Amino acid sequence: MKSIVFNSILTVGLVLGLASFSANAALMTSGSWSDPQGSAPTTIWDPQDNIISWGTSAGYGQSKWMFNGVDKDLGTDDIISGEWFKIGKLLHWNRPIYDYDFTGATLNLSMALDGENLSPLSMFFGHEETLNYPCKKETGKGCPDIVTIPTLAENTITIGGMIYEMTITGWSRNRGMYSQFVTHEKRDNKAYLFAKLAKVPEPSIIMLFGIGLLGLGFACRRKAHG
Numbered sequence: 001m002k003s004i005v006f007n008s009i010l011t012v013g014l015v016l017g018l019a020s021f022s023a024n025a026a027l028m029t030s031g032s033w034s035d036p037q038g039s040a041p042t043t044i045w046d047p048q049d050n051i052i053s054w055g056t057s058a059g060y061g062q063s064k065w066m067f068n069g070v071d072k073d074l075g076t077d078d079i080i081s082g083e084w085f086k087i088g089k090l091l092h093w094n095r096p097i098y099d100y101d102f103t104g105a106t107l108n109l110s111m112a113l114d115g116e117n118l119s120p121l122s123m124f125f126g127h128e129e130t131l132n133y134p135c136k137k138e139t140g141k142g143c144p145d146i147v148t149i150p151t152l153a154e155n156t157i158t159i160g161g162m163i164y165e166m167t168i169t170g171w172s173r174n175r176g177m178y179s180q181f182v183t184h185e186k187r188d189n190k191a192y193l194f195a196k197l198a199k200v201p202e203p204s205i206i207m208l209f210g211i212g213l214l215g216l217g218f219a220c221r222r223k224a225h226g
Contacts, residue, residue, distance in 0.1 A: 028112045029069035029087050033105045038127075040102040052105050055097030055129075060186060064093040065125070067107055084177070084194045087111070087168070091190045092183045100129040164197040 033052040036042040043062070045051040050069075053062035068089045075083075088109070104126040111118040126148040171181045171191040183189035 031067035054102035056099040
């Protein structure tokens with residue numbers, strides 16, 4: 001059994017001109033894997049680079065991750081009001097394997113909103129594979145492994161004049177939002193990755209406001225001296 005755990009929140013700054021979008025914004029996302037870490041044999045499938053497999057089969061094939069993006073209409077009001085929205089689905093084929101020294105890979109996430117391409121984001125999925133036997137908690141299904149996503153560096157994208165901060169904090173399975181994604185041995189498991197936006201001040205607006213205040217103060221001083 002394997003689990004996916006968030007060590008911390010992922011945050012990225014987005015500059016979105018949402019005023020130019022319709023009431024329903026078309027969101028498209030896709031992901032590709034790169035830079036696998038560890039000595040285990042790994043394969044990034046070509047041309048389906050959204051699939052990465054690793055390890056030597058113990059009779060059931062390699063373990064695999066697959067990230068599927070979304071292509072759907074979202075309510076613009078829901079996005080800017082801080083509602084959660086789906087950005088993709090992770091599938092994990094959890095298989096017993098040998099040569100399991102796979103410590104993770106980078107997911108390169110591409111996003112477009114109403115045809116406007118946002119700058120690609122990269123996040124490292126760290127993987128800690130454990131021995132199935134012996135296991136402190138004997139379940140007959142093997143021991144849990146842990147996949148982590150560290151803090152994502154800030155990435156600013158200029159599309160319009162409105163700035164929003166996107167936060168990725170959890171997975172959804174069976175109508176719940178969780179910080180852990182538990183996947184069972186010898187099964188095909190899936191969970192959905194969600195995000196939300198929060199409005200933040202536009203630096204240029206703050207700068208212009210500050211310049212305006214300085215100009216007002218200067219004018220007042222000149223008037224006082226005059």
